[in-house]
Amino acid sequence: MGPEAMASFQTATTAAEARSAELRLVARLREGDEEAMTAIIGRHRRRIIRVAANALRDSHEAEDVAQDAFIKAFREIHRLRDDRAFASYLYKICVRLCMDRLRSRRPEPGIVDGAEPSGGPGVETRVVVERLLEQLTPCLRLTLVLREMEQMSYEEVASAMNVPVGTVRSRLHAARERFRALWVEATKES
Amino acid sequence: MILNDPCHKCRRLRQKRAISSLSAFEEAWLQEHWLACPECAADEAADLQVRAVLRASASNIDASHDFDEKLLRRVRLDRGARTLAYWSPAFVGAALAGIAALALIQVLAFRPDPKPAVLEGREARRVELPVIPDSGFTIHR
Numbered sequence: 001m002g003p004e005a006m007a008s009f010q011t012a013t014t015a016a017e018a019r020s021a022e023l024r025l026v027a028r029l030r031e032g033d034e035e036a037m038t039a040i041i042g043r044h045r046r047r048i049i050r051v052a053a054n055a056l057r058d059s060h061e062a063e064d065v066a067q068d069a070f071i072k073a074f075r076e077i078h079r080l081r082d083d084r085a086f087a088s089y090l091y092k093i094c095v096r097l098c099m100d101r102l103r104s105r106r107p108e109p110g111i112v113d114g115a116e117p118s119g120g121p122g123v124e125t126r127v128v129v130e131r132l133l134e135q136l137t138p139c140l141r142l143t144l145v146l147r148e149m150e151q152m153s154y155e156e157v158a159s160a161m162n163v164p165v166g167t168v169r170s171r172l173h174a175a176r177e178r179f180r181a182l183w184v185e186a187t188k189e190s
Numbered sequence: 191m192i193l194n195d196p197c198h199k200c201r202r203l204r205q206k207r208a209i210s211s212l213s214a215f216e217e218a219w220l221q222e223h224w225l226a227c228p229e230c231a232a233d234e235a236a237d238l239q240v241r242a243v244l245r246a247s248a249s250n251i252d253a254s255h256d257f258d259e260k261l262l263r264r265v266r267l268d269r270g271a272r273t274l275a276y277w278s279p280a281f282v283g284a285a286l287a288g289i290a291a292l293a294l295i296q297v298l299a300f301r302p303d304p305k306p307a308v309l310e311g312r313e314a315r316r317v318e319l320p321v322i323p324d325s326g327f328t329i330h331r
Contacts (some may be wrong), residue, residue, distance in 0.1 A: 042258070050251065063257060129243060147244055176237070
């Protein structure tokens with residue numbers, strides 16, 4: 001076995017071990033084991049907070065949503081049919097909570113001034129991106145965030161948003177077009 | 191004719207790529223077209239730039255130091271509240287049953303005696319009155 005094959009074998013073994021460890025944790029979670037709960041929080045905390053932060057663009061709100069998502073997932077663990085799907089179940093809850101928050105927000109007027117969007121990914125660019133994202137509808141925004149920022153596959157986005165893959169593709173196309181038009185406008189203004 | 195316009199075909203293929211996927215032949219056609227048409231190539235480059243900007247703007251924050259602690263506290267509170275909510279109808283039922291039982295005991299223990307109470311000193315007695323001699327008067331009632 002060559003070094004590359006060995007490396008890929010080791011990666012596959014590690015992934016399989018991680019999956020089986022997760023399965024054991026979820027089984028213990030069903031019985032209300034607090035240690036399993038802590039371990040699961042540790043495993044998914046960072047990504048859940050990141051998803052929420054990218055969707056909401058507010059770190060405090062993102063932490064709140066992440067906590068709500070964990071609590072809801074633990075409370076409604078009996079609804080989960082397949083223990084292997086715990087991660088996608090958790091992300092689905094998080095995405096739904098983000099969607100609810102975005103829908104309850106008032107739309108802000110799209111004012112982009114004093115920014116330099118053509119530069120690198122500096123603070124200004126982030127601010128512009130945040131303001132432009134605010135102008136997209138919650139559905140388009142979340143699709144764009146999950147695909148472009150979270151680098152999820154179409155299937156993962158579809159599962160998280162509870163829609164067919166075709167819907168994800170068409171929403172993504174619309175979101176990219178809209179975002180691009182806004183970006184071009186913002187670039188011209190600055 | 192718009193159908194023969196290669197830029198139009200390029201746009202159509204890019205839309206198709208966004209919604210489904212392209213064949214190897216279509217991909218190759220696009221690459222070739224971009225080499226020949228700087229406008230379409232710039233359009234594609236702008237798309238890629240916007241996507242790169244989005245990726246670069248992705249937030250990479252980590253949890254605050256007390257995130258786990260706060261979360262576990264909320265989980266415990268939630269469990270307690272759910273336990274209380276689950277058992278509260280039973281508690282209310284048990285309390286109502288208890289009150290009813292106490293009331294029944296009160297009623298049974300302090301039942302009024304059906305015999306009339308005979309009070310000493312108020313008993314009807316025959317009293318011997320002195321005989322008054324007939325004085326000739328008659329008392330009319």
